[in-house]
Amino acid sequence: MELRISRTSGLVGTIEVPGDKSISHRAVMLGALARGRTRVSNFLRSADCLSTAACFGKLGVSIEDRGSELIIEGQGLHGLKEPSDVLDAGNSGTTMRLMAGILAGQNFYSCMTGDASLRSRPMSRVTRPLSLMGATILGRADGALAPLAIRGGRLKSIIYPLPVASAQVKSAVLLAALFADGPSKVVEPKPSRDHTERMLEYFGASLERRGNEITVYPEPNLAARDVSVPGDISSAAFFIVGALITPESDLTIRNVGVNPTRTGILDVLRAMGAQIDVTDTGVMNGEPTADLRVRSSRLGGTEIGGSLIPRLIDEIPVLAVAAVFAEGRTVIRDAAELKVKESDRLSTTAGELRRFGASITETPDGLIIEGGAPLSATLCSSHGDHRIAMALAVAGLASPGETVIGGAGAISVSFPGFADVLNSARLQY
Numbered sequence: 001m002e003l004r005i006s007r008t009s010g011l012v013g014t015i016e017v018p019g020d021k022s023i024s025h026r027a028v029m030l031g032a033l034a035r036g037r038t039r040v041s042n043f044l045r046s047a048d049c050l051s052t053a054a055c056f057g058k059l060g061v062s063i064e065d066r067g068s069e070l071i072i073e074g075q076g077l078h079g080l081k082e083p084s085d086v087l088d089a090g091n092s093g094t095t096m097r098l099m100a101g102i103l104a105g106q107n108f109y110s111c112m113t114g115d116a117s118l119r120s121r122p123m124s125r126v127t128r129p130l131s132l133m134g135a136t137i138l139g140r141a142d143g144a145l146a147p148l149a150i151r152g153g154r155l156k157s158i159i160y161p162l163p164v165a166s167a168q169v170k171s172a173v174l175l176a177a178l179f180a181d182g183p184s185k186v187v188e189p190k191p192s193r194d195h196t197e198r199m200l201e202y203f204g205a206s207l208e209r210r211g212n213e214i215t216v217y218p219e220p221n222l223a224a225r226d227v228s229v230p231g232d233i234s235s236a237a238f239f240i241v242g243a244l245i246t247p248e249s250d251l252t253i254r255n256v257g258v259n260p261t262r263t264g265i266l267d268v269l270r271a272m273g274a275q276i277d278v279t280d281t282g283v284m285n286g287e288p289t290a291d292l293r294v295r296s297s298r299l300g301g302t303e304i305g306g307s308l309i310p311r312l313i314d315e316i317p318v319l320a321v322a323a324v325f326a327e328g329r330t331v332i333r334d335a336a337e338l339k340v341k342e343s344d345r346l347s348t349t350a351g352e353l354r355r356f357g358a359s360i361t362e363t364p365d366g367l368i369i370e371g372g373a374p375l376s377a378t379l380c381s382s383h384g385d386h387r388i389a390m391a392l393a394v395a396g397l398a399s400p401g402e403t404v405i406g407g408a409g410a411i412s413v414s415f416p417g418f419a420d421v422l423n424s425a426r427l428q429y
């Protein structure tokens with residue numbers, strides 16, 4: 001599928017973006033493990049989150065989509081059933097890695113696979129700690145690659161310093177810790193998104209957080225709770241940058257999740273000179289939310305690295321687009337994790353933005369972008385990666401001519417309806 005984008009003079013009005021992907025996955029997982037009925041409103045019906053729901057269906061959990069909400073009949077911590085077929089995580093790293101943690105604690109056999117991209121992504125980062133906890137996990141390349149075969153059971157508690165700042169790895173261990181024989185502790189090198197911790201607390205788990213250490217106590221009584229999913233800041237990011245780099249924008253994005261472990265994008269864009277107002281703040285099921293008002297802004301280059309990286313890990317492709325339209329140099333470092341996302345995002349971001357005429361160099365752990373080069377529309381490719389497709393669409397909004405993005409079907413992984421929301425906000429040039 002192709003997406004065609006022509007230059008726009010601005011993004012205006014008030015929009016909403018779909019529910020947060022990370023929170024939607026976790027709502028299904030904890031809803032399935034709790035006792036009783038969990039209702040999830042504003043659930044993200046994207047390919048990734050539907051993969052998680054389908055996997056729990058195969059584990060014997062009834063999940064009904066009533067349109068306005070998803071109804072999950074929780075089976076309790078020990079109520080999942082051995083699946084009679086392979087569980088398919090599709091393109092979703094969150095599904096595979098977090099579910100590996102849950103399946104490691106189940107007294108049955110299961111097998112998980114995914115699409116070609118997911119089957120090439122590193123899994124030893126979860127299979128290693130889960131094996132240390134006592135699960136038997138086999139995978140290609142000595143457990144490093146899916147398909148993964150998991151024989152779980154009662155696990156040993158663990159103290160685990162995470163080798164990478166990854167919320168997926170942290171969450172896999174925290175979820176497995178629910179099934180351990182004593183309290184388990186995870187130590188983070190840098191803070192990553194904490195939706196699992198917040199939702200575990202919301203469902204009644206016993207969890208302690210001290211600095212960069214999280215302790216989970218086993219066998220909690222998880223009670224079903226209703227979850228209302230805030231809008232996804234990672235989806236909002238495309239509209240935020242689109243509004244900043246087009247000249248007549250004044251766009252409000254309502255009900256966006258602004259958990260501080262996710263708002264690195266706002267900090268960086270403000271440091272670049274962006275006019276972004278955060279209003280109407282609130283809290284939904286332990287997650288902070290706000291409305292964001294974004295106006296066209298003159299941006300300058302910046303440096304991005306260190307502990308900011310996990311707080312904006314999924315926004316780097318679209319931040320690179322902002323940097324291309326900024327005055328001066330932007331340096332992104334400490335971001336080697338991008339090489340093992342849905343595509344090698346350092347290489348796909350640099351290669352595709354160069355097609356527009358951008359001056360952008362890939363380094364071993366980041367990008368160097370010389371902003372302000374004149375850009376023009378181009379033919380480009382998503383490389384099967386939803387966030388690359390949408391970042392290129394944003395570049396197209398501010399590039400003269402018509403940009404054609406190949407492989408745009410990938411957008412449905414996280415943001416079905418992206419083109420419609422964009423059309424509702426864009427001014428004709």
Ligand code: S3P
Pocket residue numbers: 021022094165166167168169171192193313314337
């Ligand atoms: C996610 C964590 C991040 C992020 C991914 C979603 C999550 O991955 O890139 O899109 O829901 O926990 P890592 O934790 O592996 O960096």
